[in-house]
Every structure is written in C-alpha cells, then in structure tokens.
Amino acid sequence: MKPARFVYHAPTTLEATVQLLAELNVEAKLLAGGQSLIPMLNMRLVRPGHLIDLQHVSELAGIHERDGGIAIGAMTRQRQVERSPLVAERIPLLAEAVRHVGHLPIRTRGTIGGSIAHADPAAELPGVLLALDGTVHLVSVKGERTVAARDFFVDILTTAAEPDELVREVWFPRLPERSGSAWLEVARRHGDYALVGIGAVVTLADDGQAVAEARLCFISVAARPVRATQVEAALRGAPVTPATWRQAGALVQEELDPPADLHASAHYRRYVAGVLAERALELAARRAQEGAGR
Amino acid sequence: MSTNGVERKRIRLTVNGAPVEREVEARLLLSDFLRHELGLTGTHVGCEHGVCGACTVLVDGEPARSCLMFAIQADGHIVETVEGLAASDDALHPLQRAFWEKHGLQCGYCTPGMLMVLKAFLAENPNPTEGEVREAISGNLCRCTGYQNIVEAALEAARLLRQHS
Ligand SMILES: Cc1cc2nc3c(=O)[nH]c(=O)nc-3n(C[C@H](O)[C@H](O)[C@H](O)COP(=O)(O)OP(=O)(O)OC[C@H]3O[C@@H](n4cnc5c(N)ncnc54)[C@H](O)[C@@H]3O)c2cc1C
Ligand code: FES
Ligand code: FES
Numbered sequence: 001m002k003p004a005r006f007v008y009h010a011p012t013t014l015e016a017t018v019q020l021l022a023e024l025n026v027e028a029k030l031l032a033g034g035q036s037l038i039p040m041l042n043m044r045l046v047r048p049g050h051l052i053d054l055q056h057v058s059e060l061a062g063i064h065e066r067d068g069g070i071a072i073g074a075m076t077r078q079r080q081v082e083r084s085p086l087v088a089e090r091i092p093l094l095a096e097a098v099r100h101v102g103h104l105p106i107r108t109r110g111t112i113g114g115s116i117a118h119a120d121p122a123a124e125l126p127g128v129l130l131a132l133d134g135t136v137h138l139v140s141v142k143g144e145r146t147v148a149a150r151d152f153f154v155d156i157l158t159t160a161a162e163p164d165e166l167v168r169e170v171w172f173p174r175l176p177e178r179s180g181s182a183w184l185e186v187a188r189r190h191g192d193y194a195l196v197g198i199g200a201v202v203t204l205a206d207d208g209q210a211v212a213e214a215r216l217c218f219i220s221v222a223a224r225p226v227r228a229t230q231v232e233a234a235l236r237g238a239p240v241t242p243a244t245w246r247q248a249g250a251l252v253q254e255e256l257d258p259p260a261d262l263h264a265s266a267h268y269r270r271y272v273a274g275v276l277a278e279r280a281l282e283l284a285a286r287r288a289q290e291g292a293g294r
Numbered sequence: 295m296s297t298n299g300v301e302r303k304r305i306r307l308t309v310n311g312a313p314v315e316r317e318v319e320a321r322l323l324l325s326d327f328l329r330h331e332l333g334l335t336g337t338h339v340g341c342e343h344g345v346c347g348a349c350t351v352l353v354d355g356e357p358a359r360s361c362l363m364f365a366i367q368a369d370g371h372i373v374e375t376v377e378g379l380a381a382s383d384d385a386l387h388p389l390q391r392a393f394w395e396k397h398g399l400q401c402g403y404c405t406p407g408m409l410m411v412l413k414a415f416l417a418e419n420p421n422p423t424e425g426e427v428r429e430a431i432s433g434n435l436c437r438c439t440g441y442q443n444i445v446e447a448a449l450e451a452a453r454l455l456r457q458h459s
Contacts, residue, residue, distance in 0.1 A: 001342040007301060008320035008366055038362040039343035042323075051320070055367060079356070103433025105350050105357035105411055191432045 003041035006048055012056045014139065018166060022141040024050050026163045031055075032075060032114030035106050060113070060168065063087060069134075069173040074113020074166070078125075079104075081112055091172045092287075093132060093181035093199055097124040100183070103191040113167040116152075119159045122193040122220040126153055128183070130225045131199035131217035134172045138165040146171075153224040178204040178212070180287030182280040185219075186272050188263075194220045195264045196272045200280035204240065204288045211238045211285075214248075216277055221258035221269055230255045231277070240285050249278030305369040309334070310378030318365045325349045327365035328375060336376040336406050340435070347434030350407035351375050357414045376406035379413070388454035389413060389447075398447030400438035407434050412448050420456055424449065 009028075011017040021028060028050040031037055040046045054060055060075035063084050070090050072081065081087055081098050088095045101107055101115065101124050115125040116136060129136070129149040136152045138145050138161055152160050161167065175181070185197030201215040214235040216228040231251045238244045258269035302317045309332060316331055323342070328334045328351070340346035342361045349360040352374040379387040386394065389409050399405045408431060415430040416422070422430070427448045428441070436444060 002323070002326075003321045005300065005319075005321055008303070008364070010366075034362050034364075034367075035344060035359075038323075038364075041321075042342050042361070053367065102344075103347070104415065104430060105347065105359055105433055106344065108353075108356040109358050109362065189432055190429050 001042045003038075004044060004047045006041075007050045008053065009050060010053045010056050012058075014057055014059045014166075014168070017052060017054065017057055018139055018141050018164075020052055021166060022164050024052070028052050030117075030166060032117075033077065033110040034114075035102065035110040036114065036118045036120070054113075054166075065090075066171065069171055071137075071169050071171045072112050073169045074111060074117075076112050078102075078107035078110045078112060078115070082107060090174065091128075091132070093183055093201065094125075094128050094172065096181075097128045097183040097197075097199060100124050100185055100187070100191065100194065100197070106191075112170060116170055117159060117161060117167045119153050119157050119224065120193070121156055121223050121225065122197075124183070124185070124194070124197060124219060127197060127199050127217050127219040127225040129170055129172070130227060131181075131201060131215055132172050132175070133215075134170055136161075136170055137168045139168045140165040144168070150227070156223045175201065176203050176213075178206075178208065178288055178291075180284040180289070182283035182287065184276045184280045184283070186276065196220050196258070196269050196276060198273065198276045198280045200277070200284045202281060202284040202288050204285070205237075208289060209240055211235050211240060211244070214281065214284075216248075216252065216281070218256065218273055221256050221273055226256075228252055228255050228277070235281075240289075242282065245278045245281040245285075248281055249274040252277040303366055303369075305366055307368050307370065308372045310374055316365075320364060320366050322365045323361055324351070324363040324365045324368055324373070325360035327368075328360060328373070331365075334375050334377050338403055338406055340403065345435070346404075347407040347411065347431075348404055350410045350434065352410055352414055355414065355417075357411045374410070374413075376409055379409060387413075388458060389416075389451040392447045392451035392454055393444075396443050396447035396450050398439070398444045404434055404436040404438075408436070408444055412451065416448070416452050416455055420452060420459075422449070422452060 029048040031051045031053045060073045062073045136147045181201045185194035197219040199217045203213040205212045253274040260266040306315045328337045338348035340348035344362045351360045
C-alpha cells in the first residue's frame with residue numbers, strides 16, 4: 001500500500017498556487033491535511049501525476065471576522081477550529097460538531113477547506129455550513145466567486161468547484177437574535193463517521209413562546225448534506241413545547257429517504273434521524289431561551 | 295535532484311531532539327521514513343490509511359498519523375517518536391512505567407501509538423476523567439487488551455506526571 005509516483009509542488013503564495021492549478025488542471029490534486037487524500041493515494045484509488053501541497057500558503061490559514069460573520073481560511077486545521085474562542089463564541093454549532101470529526105490525531109492535520117472540498121456525505125463540516133447557510137469562496141486564475149452551501153454540495157464527493165478552482169475560505173453568517181443551535185450524531189464509536197448526524201438551529205419569536213424559524217440539516221442520510229425543508233416550513237410559528245419537537249421528529253421520518261449500507265439499514269437511519277431531530281430541536285430551543293447558543 | 299529519473303528532495307528535520315538530513319522521494323510516507331531510513335521501528339504500521347493509530351507520532355508536539363503524511367511534509371518540523379520517550383534505557387518515561395505497572399499492553403503492537411497520543415493529551419489535560427481518556431484514545435485500535443488496562447495505565451500516568459511537576 002504505497003502511493004504511485006507523483007511530482008510534488010510546494011508553492012508559498014496563493015497566486016503561484018492557482019497558476020499551477022490552471023496549468024496542471026486535472027493532472028494535479030491539491031494536498032491539504034491529507035487525511036482523506038493520502039488514504040486514497042496509499043490504496044491507489046487515485047493516482048494524480050502532481051500533488052500541490054497547500055501547507056506553505058499562509059494566506060489560506062486563519063480565522064477572522066468578516067461581513068458580520070466569521071471567515072475561516074481553507075488551510076485552518078480542524079484542531080484550530082476546535083480550540084478557537086472566536087468560533088466557540090460566534091459559531092457554537094461548528095465548535096460542537098468539529099469535535100466529532102475523526103479523532104484528535106486526524107484533526108491536528110485535517111483542514112476545514114479539505115473537509116468542505118472533499119464533500120463526504122457523512123462529514124460534519126459540510127453539514128454545519130449548510131445548516132448555517134454559509135458560503136464557500138473559490139479562487140482560480142480567472143478570479144474569485146462565492147457559492148452558497150446549498151449549491152456547493154452536488155453529490156457524493158462532488159462539489160460545484162471546477163478542477164482549476166481552489167477553496168480559499170468558508171464563511172459563516174451571524175445567527176439572528178434569540179437563536180440557539182445543537183449538533184447531535186450517532187456513530188459506533190466517538191470519532192467514527194456518523195451513521196446519522198443533525199445540525200439544528202432554532203430562532204424564537206420576540207415573545208420567546210413560538211418558533212420564528214427552525215433549520216434542520218442532516219448528514220449521512222443522502223448523497224450530500226440535506227435540509228428537511230418541509231419540516232422547517234411546518235415548524236414556522238409553532239409553539240415552543242415538547243409536542244412540537246415530537247411532531248417534527250415524526251415528520252422528519254416521512255421527509256427523509258436515507259440509503260441502506262453496510263453500516264445501517266434505511267429503516268434504522270430514518271428512525272434515528274427522527275429521534276435526533278426531536279432532541280436537537282429541544283436543545284437548540286433551550287439554548288435560544290438561555291441566550292447561550294448563538 | 296534525480297536518480298534513475300526519480301525526483302528526490304533534500305529534507306531537514308528534528309527527530310527526537312537530533313537534527314536529521316536526508317534525500318527522499320516525494321511519495322515516501324513519514325512512517326516509512328522513520329522505520330526504513332532512520333531505523334526507528336518503534337513506530338508501528340498497521341493499516342496505512344489512518345484507521346488504526348499504531349503509527350501515531352508527534353509533529354511539533356501534536357499527535358499525527360505518520361502514515362498520512364509524506365516525509366517531505368515534515369521538512370523543517372519537529373518529530374517525536376516512541377524512541378524519544380525514555381530518558382535512558384533504565385529510566386522509563388512515566389507513561390511507559392504506568393503501562394508496565396498496570397499491564398497496559400499484551401502484544402505491544404498498539405503501544406507506541408497509544409503512548410504518543412497520550413503524551414500530547416496529558417500535556418494538555420493533566421487531570422482527565424476516564425471518559426476523556428477513552429475519547430483521547432478512540433482513534434487507536436488495540437486487538438488484545440480490551441482497553442481496560444490501557445485506560446487505567448493512562449490515569450496512573452496522569453497521576454505520576456502530576457507528581458513529577
Ligand atoms: C480514521 C479517519 C476518520 C475520519 N473520520 C471523519 C469523520 O468522522 N468526519 C469527517 O468529516 N471526516 C473524517 N475524516 C476525514 C477528515 O476529516 C479529513 O480531514 C477531511 O475529510 C479532508 O480534509 P484534509 O484537510 O485532510 O484534506 P485532504 O485529504 O488533503 O484533501 C481532500 C480532498 O479535498 C481536496 N482539497 C483539499 N483542500 C482543498 C482546497 N482548499 N480547495 C479545493 N480542493 C481541496 C483535495 O484535493 C482532495 O481531493 C476521517 C479521516 C480518517 C483518516
Ligand atoms: S498505520 Fe497509520 S493509522 Fe494505521
Ligand atoms: S496490546 Fe496487542 S494490539 Fe494492543
């Protein structure tokens with residue numbers, strides 16, 4: 001199990017990186033944390049002629065405030081996201097979810113950009129980005145463009161990014177006032193890919209007694225992360241009561257159509273999705289009331 | 295640089311406190327570099343796709359899979375392996391002593407990875423709960439012990455390390 005030969009490039013600027021990517025195009029693969037790519041290279045599932053290592057492109061790392069939200073550079077390690085006080089305060093859903101990405105020694109290398117670009121349907125970070133209506137910022141020699149999360153994730157391991165485009169950063173908007181969020185998932189073992197995972201956001205009405213807006217985003221139930229839009233619509237204006245969350249959980253089981261695979265049957269996934277939805281909504285609403293989950 | 299048409303690059307890094315300089319092929323994994331080029335066979339290789347944790351080393355103090363890094367990526371960095379834990383042959387590191395005393399190993403295949411991940415974990419969390427220890431080693435597979443004694447050894451090591459400091 002050794003990778004086939006490749007030519008290694010280690011550019012130090014973003015400009016040089018996109019130039020290389022334009023020249024080599026489909027011949028090249030970008031190497032971020034390597035936590036998904038190197039296993040595939042070792043097993044020779046992919047055999048690119050060139051690897052472009054992003055680790056020296058310092059412009060791609062870092063967490064900062066931008067346009068009222070938080071922007072995170074593609075090469076920011078998942079472990080840095082996990083430790084960031086800014087993320088904990090401003091994007092608690094991300095802080096809660098990132099701890100479920102693999103294990104400690106995976107997150108020290110794995111990056112946020114690599115996880116978003118890889119687009120594994122069981123991956124947490126794409127689910128968080130979609131739950132929060134975030135955006136992906138792409139760059140190529142032709143220029144920059146911004147793609148909304150709902151348009152970015154297309155299919156299993158497939159995104160809207162072209163072969164000559166690089167994920168530069170991801171951006172998470174600020175949640176409205178009176179919002180709370182919660183990430184829950186079921187996996188065989190902490191750190192394993194989720195059998196089902198959910199990111200929920202609840203925004204309360206002015207009086208705190210009704211739901212102004214609810215968002216439910218699931219991972220591992222389809223070829224890409226998905227929002228339960230029908231359930232979200234049904235929750236608008238609903239009272240903040242245990243019965244509301246229970247009904248939402250039942251509706252989730254109707255709306256989702258998860259696949260069966262080696263790890264879980266479709267029936268099991270659907271059932272777990274309903275249970276997790278009920279719990280996540282309740283937790284998110286409680287955090288919204290406590291003003292702790294923003 | 296090229297030998298038989300194969301591109302090789304010169305890398306300089308620190309391994310267990312000593313400077314190392316070698317010419318490597320780009321596709322050489324850090325795990326194979328440590329084992330085959332440097333003879334540091336304490337770093338074990340189980341799966342070569344990041345799942346078993348046997349190859350875990352510290353890179354700049356942080357635990358990482360050496361099978362999911364190319365040696366060339368470690369250029370300019372500080373790598374620590376299990377060989378660097380004990381100060382001398384007869385002075386085991388507190389982690390090693392705890393594994394010895396609590397029977398935290400049987401065949402020993404998983405042990406180097408366990409020790410290295412726990413070294414970084416205990417440096418950050420010197421007084422962990424049992425649950426936190428279990429989460430910290432969740433990425434390291436052991437086919438022998440059932441983990442019970444590994445967790446006990448980790449908690450014992452935490453006690454020993456707290457006494458030391
Ligand atoms: C044992 C194990 C368990 C894991 N468990 C989980 C889990 O539970 N949940 C989870 O979400 N992930 C899990 N992962 C995967 C891990 O999160 C990876 O870090 C992540 O999927 C990819 O990030 P990376 O930085 O390592 O990217 P890489 O592996 O370097 O790259 C992945 C892909 O993205 C492309 N790419 C990388 N960066 C960019 C960029 N900036 N622009 C465009 N394309 C880019 C690469 O070319 C490649 O095709 C696990 C991995 C292992 C080994
Ligand atoms: S050999 Fe590296 S994780 Fe198994
Ligand atoms: S002691 Fe044998 S694998 Fe852990």
